[in-house]
Amino acid sequence: MNEYDSNRIFDLTKKINYEPTKDLNEANCYILNTCHIREKATDKVYHDIGRLKKNFRNKPKPIVLIAGCVAQAEGNILLKNEKYIDAVLGPQSYHQINKTILKLEKKKSPINITEFDVIEKFDSLNSLKNTDNKVSSFLTIQEGCDKFCKFCVVPYTRGAEYSRSMKELVLETNQLVENGAKEIILLGQNVNAYNFEKSKLSDLILEISKIKDLKRIRYTTSHPKDFTRDLIDAHKNCEKLMPLIHLPVQSGSNKILEAMNRKHTVEEYLEILKKLIKVKPEIKFSSDFIIGYPGETNEDFKNTVKLLNQVGFINSYSFMFSPRPGTPAFDLPRLDHAEAKNRLIEFQLIAEDIKNSYRKKLINKTVNVLFENKMKTGDRYFGRDEHFNSVIVESDDNLVGTIRNVKIINGNQNTLYGEITSNLKQTNCAA
Ligand code: SAM
Ligand code: SF4
Numbered sequence: 001m002n003e004y005d006s007n008r009i010f011d012l013t014k015k016i017n018y019e020p021t022k023d024l025n026e027a028n029c030y031i032l033n034t035c036h037i038r039e040k041a042t043d044k045v046y047h048d049i050g051r052l053k054k055n056f057r058n059k060p061k062p063i064v065l066i067a068g069c070v071a072q073a074e075g076n077i078l079l080k081n082e083k084y085i086d087a088v089l090g091p092q093s094y095h096q097i098n099k100t101i102l103k104l105e106k107k108k109s110p111i112n113i114t115e116f117d118v119i120e121k122f123d124s125l126n127s128l129k130n131t132d133n134k135v136s137s138f139l140t141i142q143e144g145c146d147k148f149c150k151f152c153v154v155p156y157t158r159g160a161e162y163s164r165s166m167k168e169l170v171l172e173t174n175q176l177v178e179n180g181a182k183e184i185i186l187l188g189q190n191v192n193a194y195n196f197e198k199s200k201l202s203d204l205i206l207e208i209s210k211i212k213d214l215k216r217i218r219y220t221t222s223h224p225k226d227f228t229r230d231l232i233d234a235h236k237n238c239e240k241l242m243p244l245i246h247l248p249v250q251s252g253s254n255k256i257l258e259a260m261n262r263k264h265t266v267e268e269y270l271e272i273l274k275k276l277i278k279v280k281p282e283i284k285f286s287s288d289f290i291i292g293y294p295g296e297t298n299e300d301f302k303n304t305v306k307l308l309n310q311v312g313f314i315n316s317y318s319f320m321f322s323p324r325p326g327t328p329a330f331d332l333p334r335l336d337h338a339e340a341k342n343r344l345i346e347f348q349l350i351a352e353d354i355k356n357s358y359r360k361k362l363i364n365k366t367v368n369v370l371f372e373n374k375m376k377t378g379d380r381y382f383g384r385d386e387h388f389n390s391v392i393v394e395s396d397d398n399l400v401g402t403i404r405n406v407k408i409i410n411g412n413q414n415t416l417y418g419e420i421t422s423n424l425k426q427t428n429c430a431a
Helices: 002-014 042-057 069-081 094-107 118-124 168-180 199-207 229-237 254-260 266-279 298-311 335-363
Strands: 030-033 063-068 087-089 111-113 136-140 183-187 216-220 244-246 286-292 317-319 367-373 380-384 390-394 403-411 415-423
Touching: 002 030, 002 063, 002 094, 002 118, 002 136, 030 042, 030 069, 042 069, 063 069, 063 094, 069 087, 069 111, 087 094, 087 367, 094 118, 118 168, 118 199, 136 168, 168 183, 168 199, 183 199, 199 216, 199 229, 229 266, 254 266, 254 298, 286 298, 286 335, 298 335, 317 335, 335 380, 335 403, 367 390, 367 415, 390 403
Parallel strands: 030 063, 063 087, 087 111, 136 183, 183 216, 244 286, 286 317, 390 415
Antiparallel strands: 367 380, 367 403, 380 390, 403 415
8 A cells, every 4th residue: 555655646746846766866855655564663764764864964955754654653753853854744644745845845844744634635636647557556445444453553543444436446447557557456454345335345346347458456455354245246257356365364263363353253254265265266365464462372373373274375474463552452461572483483384385385286287477567687577377476487579468378387485487378368347
């Protein structure tokens, strides 16, 4: 979502004649778009500003803005501790960036804009053409969260759930497709909580799937509680909807899920996966896990490992519990750090094994790859298969923006290598 926000910030600042630069040393305005989900986020800001100060020691100071969730959560502290920062802008206030920059061009005095102006923000963004021109483009459809998991800062930094209008989203998708997008990744902190005047995520998917030159649709991140029947059926009815679902479960222990306020059990989670496999047998899953949550016993941990093995997630993102100030879990008695770390290492080794054996089975198989860009070295092209695996092939033809059948020859943990076997038939959706 920060990538989407950063692109929109570029679109906004173009209006006041600012252009993105690849060379940091050339910048006369420096914007750091931050994430606050786990520890060390604020340290990273101070670290980056330290580097910036060094680079600009003998040059005029650029305007320095901190955007995103660290700005939202720690705006005043940042302004107080680091005088090099001119302004902080929360994730729901970045539409005010031009006003802020123009003010700072005239006079540098600290500015803090951290209101939750989400309606005003999207009104401003809707009137602005999205210039992102990637083959695979992000589109924020929903922001904020009303779920209040006890460990999570999102409801405090991004605010309450808000869904953008279907009409605006279809318009923006059309813009992105006109710019060359073949794949759209619909984004939201709880993307499947999308609800605009009774239109749900499945309605939006079916609507944008009618855009002829749009070939693939993905969405992330979903919450199990909002995984309704219509969304499951969309996977049956829409071929453009890719068969990889990122569905965070966090823990395989019902006791811990309850303590986290996740609002679902392991059994309910597995039931969703079962229904999805029934409508689309080739569907695969990835997930997020928090290891070492307060109160997690060895037995709870073993249950999480059991779930990992049972589902065979093709990608697992696991994090050690990170106490976030202001969240209810911050004050809970913490697990011994070394014990939590050992569990995380054990978990990640098993997750890697599962991933590796899945990837081994792909060797000599043919997958459909959408090519996103030419690589810097040689005639090599980077793309992703339907399950979001990175694939690289060599080719004399320009493959960017095309979907091809690729036979996988070999691979490592991060990348599969293959060769083109043929062009691919076009996919369509049942309306
Ligand atoms: N809304 C999504 C859901 O309900 O699962 C997740 C969004 S959250 C921005 C992304 C991931 O960060 C979570 O799935 C969780 O695994 C991880 N995360 C969030 N807060 C955390 C914390 N305090 N400590 C460790 N990991 C955390
Ligand atoms: Fe955070 Fe997701 Fe829970 Fe919302 S549902 S509080 S975004 S982890």
